[in-house]
Every structure is written in structure tokens, then in C-alpha cells.
Amino acid sequence: MPRLQASRESRPGKTPAKAPARPVQPTSRDDQGWHFIRGFEQHQGVAVDSLQRLLLDPMASIMTWVVLGIALALPTGLYLVLQNLQQFGSNVDQAARISLFMNMGLADARLMELRERLLQQDDIRQVDIISAAAALEEFQTVSGFGEALSGLDENPLPAVLVVTPTSLDGGAGTQERLARLQARLQALPEVDAVQLDRQWLQRLYMLIDLARRLTLGLTILFCTGVILVVGNTVRLTIENRRAEIVVIKLVGGSDAYVARPFLYTGLWYGVGGGLVACLLLLASLVLLQGPVSGLAGLYGSKVVLQGTGISGVLVILAGSGLLGWAGAGISVLRHLRAIEPT
Amino acid sequence: MIKFDEVSKHYPGGQEALAKVDFHLQAGEIAFLTGRSGAGKSTLLKLVMLMERASQGQIFVNGQNLGHLSRRQLPYFRRRIGVVFQDHQLLFDRNVFENVALPLQIAGYDPREAARRVRAALDKVGLLGKEKQNPLVLSGGEQQRVGIARAVVNKPTLLLADEPTGNLDPQLSAEIMALFEQFNQVGVSILIASHDLSLITRLRHRILTLDQGRLVSDRLADGALQAGGPPSAPAVSMTSGFVAGGA
Numbered sequence: 001m002p003r004l005q006a007s008r009e010s011r012p013g014k015t016p017a018k019a020p021a022r023p024v025q026p027t028s029r030d031d032q033g034w035h036f037i038r039g040f041e042q043h044q045g046v047a048v049d050s051l052q053r054l055l056l057d058p059m060a061s062i063m064t065w066v067v068l069g070i071a072l073a074l075p076t077g078l079y080l081v082l083q084n085l086q087q088f089g090s091n092v093d094q095a096a097r098i099s100l101f102m103n104m105g106l107a108d109a110r111l112m113e114l115r116e117r118l119l120q121q122d123d124i125r126q127v128d129i130i131s132a133a134a135a136l137e138e139f140q141t142v143s144g145f146g147e148a149l150s151g152l153d154e155n156p157l158p159a160v161l162v163v164t165p166t167s168l169d170g171g172a173g174t175q176e177r178l179a180r181l182q183a184r185l186q187a188l189p190e191v192d193a194v195q196l197d198r199q200w201l202q203r204l205y206m207l208i209d210l211a212r213r214l215t216l217g218l219t220i221l222f223c224t225g226v227i228l229v230v231g232n233t234v235r236l237t238i239e240n241r242r243a244e245i246v247v248i249k250l251v252g253g254s255d256a257y258v259a260r261p262f263l264y265t266g267l268w269y270g271v272g273g274g275l276v277a278c279l280l281l282l283a284s285l286v287l288l289q290g291p292v293s294g295l296a297g298l299y300g301s302k303v304v305l306q307g308t309g310i311s312g313v314l315v316i317l318a319g320s321g322l323l324g325w326a327g328a329g330i331s332v333l334r335h336l337r338a339i340e341p342t
Numbered sequence: 343m344i345k346f347d348e349v350s351k352h353y354p355g356g357q358e359a360l361a362k363v364d365f366h367l368q369a370g371e372i373a374f375l376t377g378r379s380g381a382g383k384s385t386l387l388k389l390v391m392l393m394e395r396a397s398q399g400q401i402f403v404n405g406q407n408l409g410h411l412s413r414r415q416l417p418y419f420r421r422r423i424g425v426v427f428q429d430h431q432l433l434f435d436r437n438v439f440e441n442v443a444l445p446l447q448i449a450g451y452d453p454r455e456a457a458r459r460v461r462a463a464l465d466k467v468g469l470l471g472k473e474k475q476n477p478l479v480l481s482g483g484e485q486q487r488v489g490i491a492r493a494v495v496n497k498p499t500l501l502l503a504d505e506p507t508g509n510l511d512p513q514l515s516a517e518i519m520a521l522f523e524q525f526n527q528v529g530v531s532i533l534i535a536s537h538d539l540s541l542i543t544r545l546r547h548r549i550l551t552l553d554q555g556r557l558v559s560d561r562l563a564d565g566a567l568q569a570g571g572p573p574s575a576p577a578v579s580m581t582s583g584f585v586a587g588g589a
Contacts, residue, residue, distance in 0.1 A: 042450060247431050250391075251445040251492065252421030254414075341393050 043260070050264035054272075064233055064269055069276025071226050072320050075219035076308070077281055082211050084306050098178075100161040100185055101193040111159055114190055118163060123181055126164040132157050158192060175205065223323055230269045230327030234262050238335050246341045259332045263325055270324020274317040281308060343369045343500055343531040344390055349399035351385055351555075359385040361555045362399070367533055369499070372526040374542040375535040377552035383535040386552070387504050390533070391423055392416055404499060421449055424493030424530075428505035430485050432477040438464070438488050439473035445496045463491040467521060483514035490521060494530070501525060503534040507541070515541055 054061045102111065108131055115127045130138075135157040140150070165181055178196065186194045238245070248258055285305050292305055308316065344367040351360040360382045367373055375383050388394040389401055392408060401408040404422065411419055432441050442463055446456035464470045467487035477485050486506060493501060503522065507515035515538060523545070526532050536542055542549060543563045551559035 039450065041453075042447075243431075244433055244435070247433055248444065248448065249417070250393075250420065250425060250431060251448060252417045252419075252496075253448045254417040257417070257448055 046260045047264045047267075050261050051268050053261075054265065054268055061269075061272070064229070065272035065276050067229060068226055068269060068273025068320070068324075069280055071222045071229070072273050072277035072316065073280040073284075075215060075222045076277060076316060077284060078211075078215045078218060080281065080285075080306065080308065082208070082215055085211070086208060087306060098163040098165070098182060098185060099195045100163060100188075100191050101195070102159045102161065102190055103192050104158050106159055106190055108159075110190060111161065114188070115161060118161070118185075123166050123177065124163055125166045128162040128164075130160040130162065132159045135160060175202070226270070226273065226320070226323045227327040227330065230266050230324045231331040233269060234266050234328040234331040235335055237265055238262060238331065238339070242339055245336065245339045249339075250341045255336065259329075259336055262332050262336070263328045266324040266326075266328020266331070267321050268324070270320040270322065270327070271317055273324065274320030277320065278308070278313050278316055343367050343371065343404060344533060345402040346386075347400040347402070349389065349396045349401055351382075351389060351394065352397045358555050360389070360396075360552075363552075363555075363557045365550055365557060365560055367531060369531055370526070370529050371548065372523065372532040373534070373548040373550055374545075375533060375550045375552065376537055376539060376542060378537065380554075381552040382555040383537075383552055384504055385555075387425075387502050387533070387535055390500075390502060391420060391425055417448075421445065421496060422498055422500070424496065424498035424501040426486070426489050426493045426501070426503035426506045428508040430477075430489035432485060432488055432492075434476060434478045437474050437476055438469065438480070441477060441488055442473075442491045442495050445492060449496065459495055459497075460491075463495040464488075466494070466524070467491045482509050483517070486510065486514075486518060487521070490518070494525060499529075499531060501530050501532045503532070503536075505535055505537070507536060507538060512541070519545060 111129050111131065115129055118124050118127045132155045136155050139145070139157065163181075163185065165178065182194055182196050185191060245258055285307050289305050344365075346363045346365050349360060349363045350358065352358050363382075363386065375386060377383055385394065389396055389408075390403060392411065396409070403419075406419070408419075433444070439457075439460055442460045443456050446459060451459070461470060461473070464473055467490050469484060469487055469491065472480065472484065477488050480488065486509075490503075490506070493503075501522070506522075507518050510518065519534075519541065522532055522534060534542075546563045548562050549559070550557060
């Protein structure tokens with residue numbers, strides 16, 4: 001067999017039947033460093049191959065991506081709505097103004113001095129003075145009791161300081177901060193009474209809290225949905241490649257090796273879904289900006305809808321990729337082990 | 343290389359595929375496993391490559407007790423055994439080269455080293471010119487040779503073949519068997535299951551005969567004592583020519 005002799009596999013002195021009792025080691029013949037680089041290259045190759053396989057049947061893949069995209073866009077969209085609401089809420093945080101009703105007959109100079117003192121404090125942004133005279137004037141014009149009030153000997157209204165706290169985000173601790181500020185103001189000797197329109201605020205914060213919980217619940221539900229959809233799609237892929245799995249197991253493919261392409265398939269499904277979700281969110285923002293601006297204009301306010309930003313996009317892509325990987329992982333655990341050569 | 347020690351295999355439902363099979367295939371030896379369909383040939387091979395586990399008895403392959411091998415170690419064990427199937431188990435979504443390269447790819451070989459070995463293996467089976475073709479367009483004999491190239495590309499010390507000539511005409515069958523003999527000459531231990539008695543008796547190697555799960559005969563084919571054969575022939579089979587597998 002000249003051919004046989006020529007090939008390196010048949011060097012006569014070296015029979016392959018060396019090392020008779022060598023224990024089976026879960027490493028290849030390569031040393032560790034090579035093994036690592038090989039492993040990386042293998043992963044890269046498998047990742048590219050998995051993506052190419054998805055693109056071979058573009059219609060089916062696109063449909064899956066759109067399904068996943070919608071499922072991901074709903075919770076992320078809700079989250080964006082929430083964020084914009086919060087931003088809107090902090091824009092109107094003058095609703096959190098605290099009215100300080102001063103002691104009767106307090107001199108204007110004392111009012112000015114107190115105002116300066118209050119403005120020194122970190123959590124107070126603005127202090128407006130409504131002097132007793134100004135208050136009376138306003139009351140006369142607004143209430144329609146002008147005639148009756150002008151009959152009074154002295155002004156029955158106290159001077160008022162209107163305190164605007166520094167920006168409130170509506171987040172945790174807001175209520176507490178307001179309550180502390182209120183208590184501190186109440187303790188001032190010049191102050192007779194403090195009034196905070198808490199009801200309105202409380203409603204807003206409760207609504208935001210409710211929406212946040214709702215979003216959290218929906219996020220969990222939809223993420224579970226994404227995992228299951230990917231899991232099921234990957235299960236079909238596994239079924240389609242059954243013959244290949246059997247052969248790979250026959251020639252010594254480890255469970256991890258067999259699982260890898262399917263895990264990457266799941267990853268790509270997830271990332272693609274995330275991409276579709278980002279596009280849907282972008283489209284919604286563009287479509288909604290006009291009406292929202294119009295609506296805000298009616299209230300004399302300017303609102304620019306906040307998108308996710310680049311970092312948000314990256315978070316969505318990473319998260320959706322992770323969900324896809326997890327879905328594929330569940331499917332692989334459940335179905336791959338069952339496929340054995342017979 | 344392969345040692346069976348009172349090995350039995352029962353399937354659920356009471357069917358006994360193998361009963362107290364005892365034999366020893368030495369390193370570098372070549373042997374045929376024969377018997378009627380259902381005699382247990384495939385079961386025996388499946389036990390060797392751990393597609394099935396023995397119900398009783400112990401199997402040693404390359405000194406390794408298969409009963410002590412965990413599921414996790416299984417792939418690494420299989421990488422050191424080459425297997426040829428009757429239906430060759432090729433993948434038709436890739437070309438001949440990629441089919442043969444699969445075991446090396448799995449074991450994490452350097453692609454250039456792998457390519458060199460794949461070409462060497464294809465050269466040995468005479469298919470070097472067809473590496474770019476899809477196995478689907480090859481003839482049955484060529485497909486089987488691709489399967490053989492894949493089985494030997496990893497330089498296994500043990501080669502198993504289950505009816506490798508089952509679908510081939512006598513001429514092609516003889517060529518395939520000659521190929522196996524070549525591998526044996528360079529030291530690979532080989533166990534071939536085949537029911538083609540006329541072919542294997544002509545080849546003058548050790549023949550193990552199974553009948554209803556029992557090893558009823560372990561002998562050398564006539565005239566197998568020719569000079570220059572592999573250091574293989576076990577003494578027991580030369581004297582008695584018959585090793586019964588119990589009652």
C-alpha cells in the first residue's frame with residue numbers, strides 16, 4: 001500500500017495502540033492555552049453559523065423576531081411611559097408648594113429676612129412672599145367679597161410665604177422628605193400654620209407606584225413569554241436537526257458541544273427580538289411626539305418625549321439576548337438529552 | 343483492547359439480547375462478529391461504544407471498565423473509537439470534507455491540522471478528489487468510504503464496524519474489507535459485525551459467532567495461521583475452535 005505508507009498516520013514504528021490503560025480525560029490533546037483559543041474560535045464559528053442558519057429561512061425568523069419584538073416592546077414601552085410621566089410630574093412639582101401662614105402683624109422686613117434664611121436651605125428652591133396687603137387685594141378681586149372686606153378695620157389675612165421644595169422625583173422617600181420639611185417649617189417661631197397640598201401629590205405618587213408595579217408584573221409576564229417562545233422555537237430546531245445531533249454524539253460530541261449552536265440560536269432570536277422592540281419604540285415615539293406636544297402646549301408646557309437612549313438600547317439588546325439564551329437553555333436541557341443514538 | 347467478562351444484556355420486557363458473552367480482542371487484532379439477524383451483533387457493538395449499557399458482567403475497552411464511565415466522560419471515550427455504520431450516518435447538509443472533519447472539529451483541533459488529517463484520511467479511502475461534493479451524490483460504496491474516513495480521521499486505536507458492506511455488491515464489499523485490513527496492518531484493533539459469511543471466511547481472520555445472544559463459536563477462519571499476520575490469534579480459539587457461552 002504505497003499510499004498508506006506515504007501518509008503520516010501509518011508510520012510503522014508507532015502503533016496507535018499505545019497507553020493501554022490511559023484514563024479518559026475530559027480535555028483534548030491540545031495544551032490549555034491552545035484549548036482556550038480553540039474554544040473561543042469554536043464559539044465564534046458556532047455563533048456565526050447559527051445566525052446564518054436563521055437567515056437561511058428569513059420569513060420564519062422574521063416572524064419570530066416580530067413576535068418577540070412585540071412582547072418586549074410592551075413592557076419597555078410601559079416603562080418609557082412611566083419615565084415620561086415621572087418627568088412630567090417633576091415638571092409640575094410646584095404643586096408641592098408649601099404655604100406658610102405667618103403670625104398676624106409680622107413686619108415685611110421680618111418676612112424678607114425669613115425668606116433669605118429659608119433660601120439658604122438645600123431642599124428649598126424658591127420662596128415667594130405674599131404680603132398681607134397683597135393677599136387681601138387678591139382675595140378681594142377673586143372672591144367677590146370686595147365690598148364687605150373693605151368695611152373691615154384691619155386686614156384679617158396673614159402674610160404668606162410660598163415655599164417650593166427642590167425638585168421632587170416622585171421616587172422613594174419623597175413623601176418622607178416633604179414631611180420632614182413641613183415639620184421643620186412648622187417649628188419656625190414666625191409661622192402660625194403650614195399647609196401642604198398633599199392629597200394631590202399623594203394621588204400622583206400612588207398612581208406612579210401603581211403603574212410601576214403594573215409594569216413590573218407585565219415585564220415578568222412578557223419576559224416569561226419570550227423565554228417560552230424562544231424555547232419552543234428552539235425545540236423545533238432541535239427536532240429538525242435530530243440526525244445531526246445523533247451523529248455528533250456518536251463521534252464524541254459532548255453535551256456542551258451539541259447544545260452550543262442551539263444556545264446561540266436562542267441568543268440571536270432574543271437579540272433580533274430586542275432590535276425589533278427598539279424599532280417599535282422608536283416608531284411609537286415619533287408618532288406620539290406630535291400629539292403629546294400639542295397636548296402639553298394646551299397646558300402651556302413643553303414636553304419632549306424621552307426615548308431609551310443608546311444605553312437603553314444596549315440594555316434592551318443584552319436583556320433580550322439573555323432571555324433568548326435562557327429560553328434555548330431550558331429547551332436544550334429538556335430535549336437534547338433525550339436524543340441519543342440508538 | 344476489548345474484553346467481555348460474562349456480559350449479558352436484557353431489554354425491558356424480558357428479551358435477552360446477549361447472554362454471558364466472554365471474549366477478548368487483543369490490541370492490534372482484527373476479528374469478525376457474525377450471526378443471523380437478531381443474534382446480538384449490533385447489541386454487542388452498541389455495548390462497546392456505550393450506546394447501551396450491559397445488564398450484567400463487565401466490559402473493558404482499552405483497559406477502561408465501561409461500567410465506571412460516567413455520562414460526562416462518554417464523549418471523550420467515544421472520540422478514541424472509530425465507528426462505521428451500515429447506513430454510514432453521514433450528514434447531507436455539508437460536503438464530504440466537512441463530514442470527515444466533524445470528529446476533529448468536535449475535539450477542538452486546529453483547523454489547519456484538521457484539514458491535513460482529513461485529506462490524509464480521504465486519500466487513504468481514495469476519495470481525495472471528491473472532498474467538495476455532497477455525500478448525497480456519491481455512490482453507496484463511496485458513501486461508505488466517507489464513513490470510514492470519518493471513523494479513522496481521529497486516529498482511533500479501535501475501529502468498530504456494523505455491517506459496513508450490508509448495502510454493497512461483492513466487489514465493493516471486498517474493497518471495503520481490504521481497507522479495514524490496511525488499517526489493521528498499521529496497528530488499529532478492528533471488530534467488524536457482518537453476516538456476509540462467504541466474504542469473511544475468505545479473509546482468514548478470527549470469527550466470533552453469535553446465536554440468540556450467545557457466543558457459540560470463536561475460531562480462526564481456515565488457513566489463518568499464515569505467516570506475517572498480526573500478533574493476534576488467541577491460543578484458546580486455535581485449540582478448541584469452539585468457546586460455548588454456557589448452557
